[in-house]
C-alpha cells in the first residue's frame with residue numbers, strides 16, 4: 001500500500017496527499033509527528049522530516065522527490081507539463097514554494113497555530129508582525145506578478161504541481177488568520193479563492209477542521 005507518513009496539517013505532507021488524491025491513488029497516512037517520531041522512523045525518513053513515503057518499490061523523503069516519482073509511476077493524470085520549457089517553469093514555481101514561500105509562511109504558522117496548540121506557548125506577535133510587514137510582501141508581489149494575465153492556474157491552463165505546492169502553504173496562512181489583501185495583490189487573492197474552491201483543496205480544508213474545533 002502507498003503510505004505517506006506525517007500529519008496532514010504539514011504543508012509538505014498535504015502537498016503529497018493532494019498529488020495522490022489528484023491522481024486517484026489510494027493511500028494510508030499514519031499521522032507521524034516529527035517532534036515525537038515513532039521508533040525506527042529514520043528507516044523511511046533519514047532527516048527525521050515529514051512527509052516520508054513508502055510503497056512496494058521504495059522509501060523516499062522530500063515532497064518534491066516523492067511527487068516527481070508519483071508522476072513518473074502514475075502518469076495517467078499528469079501534474080507536470082511534458083514540454084521541456086513548461087516543465088522547467090512549473091518546477092521553478094514548485095521550488096519557489098518549497099523554499100521561499102515556506103521560509104516566510106512557515107514561521108507565521110508556527111507562531112500563530114502550532115505554538116499555542118502543540119506547545120502550549122503564546123505566539124510571538126512581534127515576530128509575526130515583522131514577518132508580515134517585512135518578508136511577506138516580497139513573496140506576495142512575486143506570485144501576484146506571476147499570475148498577471150493568467151486565467152486560473154500558475155502556469156498554463158491545467159492544474160500542475162506548481163499550484164499544489166503553492167496553495168498548500170496558503171491554506172496554512174489562512175489558518176494563521178492572515179489574509180492576502182485583494183487591493184494590493186488582486187491576482188493572487190483571486191487565484192487563491194479559485195484554488196481553494198476546487199473540490200480537491202476543499203476536501204483537505206474540510207478534513208483539517210476538526211483540528212481547529214476547540
Ligand SMILES: N[C@@H](CCC(=O)N[C@@H](CS)C(=O)NCC(=O)O)C(=O)O
Nearest residue numbers: 010011012034049050051062063064
Ligand atoms: N523539503 C522538505 C521539507 C519537509 C519539512 O520541512 N517538513 C517539516 C514539517 S512541515 C518537518 O518535518 N520538520 C521537522 C524537522 O525539521 O525536524 C519537503 O519538501 O518534504
